[in-house]
Amino acid sequence: MQLYQMTAHELHRLLVKKEVSAVEIAKSVYDRTDDLERKINAYITLTKEKAMRQAEAVDAKIAAGEAIAPLSGIPVAVKDNICTKDVRTTCASKILHNFVPPYNATVMEKLEANQAVLLGKTNMDEFAMGSSTENSAYFVTKNPWNIERVTGGSSGGSAAVIAAGEAVCSLGSDTGGSIRQPAALCGVVGMKPTYGAVSRYGLVAFASSLDQIGPFTRDVADCAIMLNAICGYDPKDSTSAKVGVPDYTSFLINDVKGLKIGVPKEYMAEGIEPEVRKAIEAAIEKFIELGAEVEETVLPHTDYALPTYYIIAPAEASSNLARYDGVRYGHRTEEPENIVDMFMRTRSEGFGEEVKRRIMLGTYALSAGYYDAYYLKALKVRTLIMQDLERAFAKYDVLLSPTTPSVAFKMGEKIDSPIQMYLSDICTLSANLAGIPAMSLPAGFVGNLPVGMQLMGKPFDEGMLLRFAYTFEQNTDFHKRLPLL
């Protein structure tokens, strides 16, 4: 097995035993990247020199006999909407093509404190708006399982690098399913933690009340290791939760006997491809076999999740993205006639179609005379969706469903139909609206394309998700299958 194919915990063991060096690991991953990038297009920016220096520092530490953290020397890729000091952060938008933040996101500070090695910044849908990574202003990232197909979005780059062996772990952001959906389509593990569990400081905001940073990994144990590194209260983020951080690896327990799974009827309804449903049903059988109790349940307001999301997210986005006006940084139009002309032309040149669509939607939803009918109503429905989930979690330890209605679709297939594209997030939106943790893990295949299973949990009960996922993983082989590249 090649180094680039290994998990973080495997590599950590080799590093500690001095069987490999961090520099060797980084080289292995970069060599793989050199071989594949032309095919996959997952990275917007590579930070090779910095990465090699970081790897050398880890090796020096090991040589000096010092203890290293579980992520020390592990190559990590980061979605390009997470600010990296002195490394450009574009959000895959023309408007930020030249933006180099003078600060790190809190998660970057934490990764650096753990001496993880930053490989580079990954491709995404512009400002995280999209479900296929086709909305990047730069290029489209291809699915490593089939390069005719999409990776899912918006964190497609961060999912693809894990599947392809171009990184060992990565970070993405999830506003309506942007981690779980590409994780499912690329056959890797992806987790959206509880809102407030991971600091949003330095995450370029799309919809502040929904955004959350989370990890992509090859297996569940790595997911726990990443959570250990990035979770925790941050005084720089007012919405950050003041709760203790458990050792997430303590939840890697291969046992779900007597635990209760609810399967929301609405998530298995028509619209879910039969083959995907079959794979999920098989996964449910597996859990029953392993001793979990499974019941069908209902989340009556599920139908409203999509319209609610498409009011709240664009409303917040319209305000969050107002700062990109060409005055202080980023793209500025040439020779504007006056200030208003500068604002208008800068933004019309700098933003892509989908971003403009959502800004217009959000501006409309917040306008005088429409606020009550749209935004305020959406907030009320959001409460109902939360209550549905609270009721369910009074009975069940986790809720289980497909992550996406279909496997990876062909590039270009949905790009001209926004509604079709929005429907691909139908299973994931509620977790963002309710702020609960949710993850996706490989649960089967349709042909050669991976199927993702979504587990949702109570707030701050990431541990329970890890326990279910770990048990499933220990008793199946889906996560071991590799794409042929």
Place this chain on the structure above:
Amino acid sequence: MTRYEAVIGIEIHVELKTNTKIFCHSTTEFGGDPNTHVCPVCLGLPGVLPVLNKQVVEYAIKAGLALNCEIAEYSKFDRKNYYYPDLPKNYQISQYDLPICKNGYLEVETGQGKKRIGITRIHMEEDAGKLVHQGTITTSPYSLVDYNRTGVPLIEIVSEPDMRSAEEARAYAEKLRSVIQYAGVSDCRMEEGSLRCDVNVSVHPVGTGEFGTRTEIKNMNSFRSIQKAAEYEIERQIEVLENGGRIIQETRTWDENKGITVSMRTKEEAQDYRYFPDPDLVPLVIEREWVEAVRNSLPEMPEQRVARYIESGLSEYEANVLTASKEVSDYFDQCLKTYNNPKMVSNWIMGDLSRLLNSVNMEICDCRVKPAQLADMLKMIDSGTISGKIAKTVFEEMFNTGKDPETVVKEKGLVQISDESAIAAVVDEIIAANPKSVEDFRNGKDKAIGFLVGQIMKATKGKANPQLVNKLLKDKLS
């Protein structure tokens, strides 16, 4: 002719005197090179988040309590969205439907006695930056932006439309400034923009219940402008109505030089701010204990000082004048610490000191004569070292140079002559030189003695002890 009644409401922005900004650790210090008092947070760079400064909340509570407001247990921050180059995020974080304070009032002295002006609400918000142009905004080839002020904490105090004249409007603004200063939450320096007023004016015929259409006059930074602008606007509106016209709801500015208000924009062009709760900030929940702790920490307010001054023997008028400005009142209290004669100190502050300050248009806090120095000078009068008349000269010199009274007296040789023999010699001299006046006096013309005293004081350059002069003169002439 119809008689009209004016209705005036005022919105006042007050800058809070915190050391750091409302949502970050950047300094709020006034001035500084452009864009040096900034950080990624107040510049609204991508990804950064606001964190509320607790001191701002405490000051807002303090201001609310000083203005008899209810302090909300639950309030929140909202975004006010609009585009402007001096607004880094293109939205301003403010409070919309749930402000921190509401339902307060302020007692104001008016021509008809005390009047209670309602305070609708007080809310917290961040300030914007400022644009710098070459010449005027319309002719400048460029706009430069200075973000130093961005994120400076403000409270906006909104009154009820309870004022009925320009004088009342001015009295309200002055009293409000004084209360805010007493509460210790702002310097209220109008020239540095730490207190800015918008005045809403409407008029309607006396006897009709309904208020007329109002106009808003923006950004006045002196009490005089508030009064003048309100006066002008009331008259303008009456004239429009008298000529059969109609008032349109609009925003106007006060042209200080021309003494008129000018239309800025009409309601039809008004912005839609698309307010919504700021998802980056959690709702603000204020514990009752905190409010009580702040209440207990409130310093002595003007009413309490007035009472204390009257008790110490000042007239109500004097007490009111001295407390009108906290700085003046503080100055007075400082003097009393080493020279406990309230009447005397009050006379000097309201007399010579305020005359000199007015003559150079200076605030008392910028005065070079420190309270202890004034007190020292007054002690010199009491001890007979200088006369009350000389003191006026001494004080003027102190005012101009900041020197101690002892130094001034020594340098200028102004020590009072109380040596009886020295004065007697001068008295003899003057009597000898003015036989006519002496004769007039002896013929019963009392006025003549005043002339002789004047001559003696002139000869001694005012330094002779006046009591001694009078006594010796009368002795010699009788």
